[in-house]
Amino acid sequence: MxxxxxxxxxxxxxxxxxxxxxxxxxxxxxxxxxxxxxxxxHCYSVALEISVLTRGYPLPALGAWTGRS
Ligand SMILES: [Zn+2]
Incomplete structure (x- = not known):
């Protein structure tokens, strides 16, 4: 996305x-x-997380939204 x-x-x-x-x-x-x-x-990232969870994909690493590792 x-x-x-x-x-x-x-x-x-x-x-x-x-x-x-x-x-x-x-x-x-x-x-x-x-x-x-x-x-x-914030609303976009929460909606994206919900979408990922409902599709059954594993969540990306913490900090992936900000580009930090
Ligand atoms: Zn909003």
Whole structure:
């Protein structure tokens, strides 16, 4: 799963975060492929972890989200 961090963009319609339901402001995370929108990286990472768990794949190493090992 890959994502794009968007800063300073205006969505055409009021949109809510796919995980927490908070209204999206001018910065958000858009998942490439599904085009789901998340309010911040925390919501994206939690949604990604849930997706990995429900698909039965092993979780990546701690720190994989930040690029630190
Ligand atoms: Zn959220």
């Amino acid at each position: 890959r994502c794009v961090i968007v800063n300073g963009a205006k969505l055409k319609a009021q949109t809510c975060c796919a995980r927490c339901g908070r209204v999206i402001s001018d910065s958000y995370i858009r998942e490439i492929g599904s085009r789901r929108i998340y309010c911040d990286f």
